Structures are given as structure tokens and as C-alpha cells.
Amino acid sequence: MKGIWVINGQNWRAVTIIMIAAFFAAGWLYLERNSISVFTTDSGPQAFYRSETDEKKVALTFNVSWGEERLTPILDVLESEDVDEATFFLSASWAERYPELASSIHERGFTIGNHGYQYKSYDTWDQTKVSQDIQRGQQVLTELAETKPVLLRPPNGAFNQEVLGIAEKQGLSIIHWSVDSKDYQNPGTDQIIKNVLEQTTAGDVILFHASDTVKQTDKALPDIIKGLRDDGFTFSSIESLMTGAEPESSEVK
Template sequence: MNFYWIVSAKKIKQLMLIILVAFFTASLVFVERNQISVFSTTDGPQAFYKAEIDKKQIALTFNISWGEEQLLPILDVLDEKGIEQANFFVSASWAERYPDLVEEIHKRGHSIGSHGYRYKDYVTWEQDKVRSDLNKSTQVLEELTGERPTLLRPPNGSFNKEVLSISDRAGYSTIHWSVNSNDYQNPGVEAIVNSVVPNTEPGDVILFHASDSVKQTHQALPIIIDQLRDAGFSFTTIEELMASTETQTEEI
């Protein structure tokens, strides 16, 4: 009988070791899938990129920094498909040039977040310059919408610890993404659809663009929405995902 318990204990230890190795391997695969080579943490500067939830809810997000032709077709698709709320991250210098389009986004019920003022990589700037750019963006967007933005997607989606800290002190949550449509490459409608639909999971934040350089998003978007709905997904906002019971954050 004693021998039986000794053997069982050894087997349990071996099994636990196998489980730990498998868990570590799965964690590496998960990080690689999202192309963010950092470690999850609940402490320190953080960036939100998806919610770890079972419910099949996802958020559509759009970056815009120049041009006036592609936004309205995208807004029309969202209306036609009954997407009442999406997240738009706008460069404030663009917003100053096209205040009527900012008003249109706001009027249709979508959330407006900051994409900085000038479209320059924050990581390459001195901290004072980042603060100045972010403060100017806040002022412009608040004047145009009547609401202070609370979500920041830095230009190029690029950030480090310093940028995260500056964003946090300015009252922003830094937002990344977990699924990239690659629409900025204009690879064709089918390629954009295939970049999104097979790779979408519950809680994902999907990245699109609405600048004039992106020519195929308004064509791919209705197909993506229909296919994701057929797969059981519903559409919400980043704010709602962040309010979910458990979120995935990243520390740089």
C-alpha cells in the first residue's frame, strides 16, 4: 500500500510538470499570435488590447489621420449593418481640418478617442514633447465634441513605459488591438476579410483605418460584419470590453 502511494506521488509530480510546460508554451503562442512580445501584468503602466471573456463580444476600431473621402462610406456601412457604436481614434490635427466629419462621427453615436495631435511616433519623442502633443489633442477634441476623450491610441500604435505613464497621468487609457485587418496595405477585399474573420475571438479589439489611403475597408467591412454575426459575435465598444469581468493588459 505504501509503495502504491509513492508511485502515485511521482506520477502526480510528472503530470504537474507536463501541465506547467504546456501552460508556458501556450502563453508564448498567445503572445506571438498578438505580435506583442511583452508579459501580461496587473501592475505598472498598462495597455488594453482585448478582454478575456467567454461572451462573443468584440469591438470595431478605426484610426484616421488624413483625408475626407473614406470616412463617410465607412460610417454608412456601420449604419446599414446596425453597428450603433464603434471606436474612432482621430488625429486632432485632422479633426481641426475636418470638424464637420468629427461632428458626424459623434452625431452617429460612435466613441471618439485621441490619436495624438501630430501623427508622429511618440516613442521617438522626448517626454515633454509627448505631453505637449497629447495635451493639445485633448484640448482640440474636447472643444469639437464637448466631451473629454479618455482613450488614447498613440500614433502607429507605438508606445513604451514612458508613453504609458504620460497617458495615465493625463487621464487616458492606452488602447492597442488584438486583430489587425491590415487594410492599410490595400491587399484586396478578400485578404482583409481573411485577416479578420478566422482570427477573431471573444473580447477582441479589431483594427481598421478610415484615412483616404485605405481604399477597400468600406467594401470588406460589410462582409466581415455579416460573417462575424453568422459566427455568433456581437459588437460593442472598447469601454464595454474594459468593463468586463476580466481584461488582458500588457506592460512594456
């Protein structure tokens, strides 16, 4: 006589619950693989600026808001130096003006972050205007890159607690920086290299620019990349740094 599986009502309910839980777990894992959570703590959303880690990983980030001459040389340097991970925060009004350049960042495999639509400091605007500017930036950049940004760097790096809350509601993490190359000052290639190599430690987020006002970044990058690698650093995505981050916060007014 062949065995017959018999499941009573109680067991059937248990099996059903397990199957439903497995379904949602699988869905969560799929979404988790394709997105990251807003960087938040028990006291609310925080801006991410570095990871407290012993691993010698750093993230290269570039702000872009003006011009068409400097971006491609920087992309070429990253490619020639075999740097696979970097994040470009794009002003969406710039991306509308130069869609081919914006698309080339995505095509080369780098991450695109939202740098707002208008290049105006958010801490001087009311919440409605900030929310609308972020949303417009999201729409433009999603259409150009065919992927929705999950990282936001407010124009001029200016934000307050209200901006943090708006970003959280839109599913965005605000990304600041812990090392400033000061390349926007055009202080000379040697000084930019020094600014980065002397400050960088494990887990840092490094700020560069790729707008036309910044004329020396592409020349400084090869020595910066080599110097960091010689010191044992590897280049990581911001998402990877955030995954292992221990949240630290300071008061944002």
C-alpha cells in the same frame, strides 16, 4: 402624546458619517457612469488590447489621420448594418482640418478617441513633447465632439512605459488591438475579410483605418459584419470590454 425622535451626540455623529458616505457614493456612481478608469494593474498602467472573456463580444476601431473621402462611406456602412458601437481614433490635426467630418462621428453616436495631435511616433519623443501632444489632441477633440476622450491610441500604435505613465496622469487608457485587418495594405476586399474573420475570437479589439490611403475597407465591412454576426459575435464598446477585462501584461520597454 406624540412620539419625539431623540438623537444623542454619538448617534448624530453616526448619522452624519452615513449621510456623508452616501453623498460621496452617489457622486462616485454618477462619475463612474460617465467615465472609465485608466486600465491599470498592480504593476502599473497597461495598454488594453483585448478582453479575456467567454462572451462573444468584439470592438471595432478605426484610425483616422488623413483625407476626407473614405470616412463617410465607412460611417454609412456601419449605420446601414445597424452597428451602434465603434470607436474612431482621430488625429487632432486632421480633425481641425475637417471639423464637420469629426463632428459627424459624434453625431452618429460613435466614440471618439485621441490619436494624438501630430502623427508622430511617441516612442521617439521626450516625455514633455509627448505630454504636450496628447494635451493638444485632448483640447481639440473635446471642443469638436463636446466630450472629453478617455481613450488614447498613440500614432502608429507606438508607445513605451513612459508613454503609459503620461497617459495615466492625464486620465487616459491606451488602446492597442489584437486583430489587424491590414486594410492599410490595400490587399483586396477578400483578403481584408479573411484577415478579420479567421483571426477574431471573443473579446478582441479589431483594427481598421478610415483614411484616404485605405481604399477597400468600406467594401469589406458589410461581409465582415455579417460574417462575425453569423458566428455569434456582437459589437461592443471598448469601455464595455474593459469593464470585464482580466489584465494581462507583457513587458513594454
